[in-house]
Amino acid sequence: MSSLYWESPDGKIKKNVISIGDSGIKPAEGSECKLIITNATEDLSQYSNIVIGDVDFDFGRKLEICVTTMFKNEVANFIVLVEREYSFTLELTDFKFDGLLYEWDARKKYDYAEFQKEKGRTHFSNGNIREAGFRFNKGIKIASSIPIDVQDPPEHVDGVSIAEINQLKAILYNNLGTCFFKKEHWHLVIEFCDKVFIYDVNNLKASYRIAVAYMKDGNFEKADMYFRKVLEQNPCNKSATDYHKFVKFKLKEAIEKCDLMAKRMIGDILKT
Incomplete structure (x- = not known):
């Protein structure tokens, strides 16, 4: 050829x-x-x-x-x-x-990841969820390519603080999780919210989204844990309060079913 x-x-x-x-x-x-x-x-x-x-x-x-x-x-x-x-x-x-x-310094990569984040936000506001997700994901890749010594992490790299880099990663993962939340891809919401917590353990938005995702996925114990976390930070969150009531009902229902099964098993044993 x-x-x-x-x-x-x-x-x-x-x-x-x-x-x-x-x-x-x-x-x-x-x-x-x-x-x-x-x-x-x-x-x-x-x-x-x-x-x-x-x-x-x-x-x-x-x-x-x-x-x-x-x-x-x-x-x-x-x-x-x-x-x-x-x-x-x-x-x-x-x-x-x-x-x-790979030749770009940390400042240039950081600014470029910020640029991708803003493009993503614009697309998200315009309802272009797929395009927004692409931009947030690209921003994550760029920010994650900034080399940081794991054993002895510095406070700054090329004039950019590690705190700034970590905050940007948290925002990008959170925004990407929001895209999957809109699409109701619950397992991916969980995956990306978990990544947010690496950099921002008490992030309220990520806690709410992962709570809803676990609830939708039928993991009511995890949903209960994260809804409690949300309501500790924001007791007036009506949506979280309503969802939490449903989750507690489902947990109570599951306990009652387990108790009933246990009683039946004991009854069957006593009959033999």
Whole structure:
């Protein structure tokens, strides 16, 4: 197969190089790119200037992948499958390389994770839960890539306090848990709320969400524990109070069933 042809591992991007560009580096996360898009099956002019890592929705992220395969001044035909097929000719006229992600210092990674968090919040406010979840998850990956010595953790890394980094991780995990809460994926709500508690053990929102998730999942003992925690911090939380009454009823019901079964077992033994 010609080296001028490339296909993504999932088969959703196909590329044919028309004109080989300059040799050297290719765009990476954070690179500001100038593009000329022609022969497109629909109007893609909004993508003439993009920053890798910032483009929203499935097609935008596939376009980012296209661009990261290119050298400056390269021209190539692409076919992209995202629900439907897009075809276009792409020329990378210029880009500003921002270094590879692993080369970024802690401050740059922290600020970028904050940026992803804010993008996620905007999407969440607009009802784009899936896109919000993508941004929160990306923020977590960036923040988690900041190297911290486990045996002898410092107070600061590249001018960013460990407390700030941990607080950002807690917020991102909490926000991601909120996305799954909206989708009623209770086991994932539990998973991500548990991660919040690593950095913020008394987080009220996470305590409430994990309590509801355990209740919905039928684990009433765990739900009872977390609703108690919520109500200790906020006794006036009506939703938690109402849910807690239901949970206590279910626990009482379970105890009564166990007692009844025990009595029947004892009765059967006495009859023999």
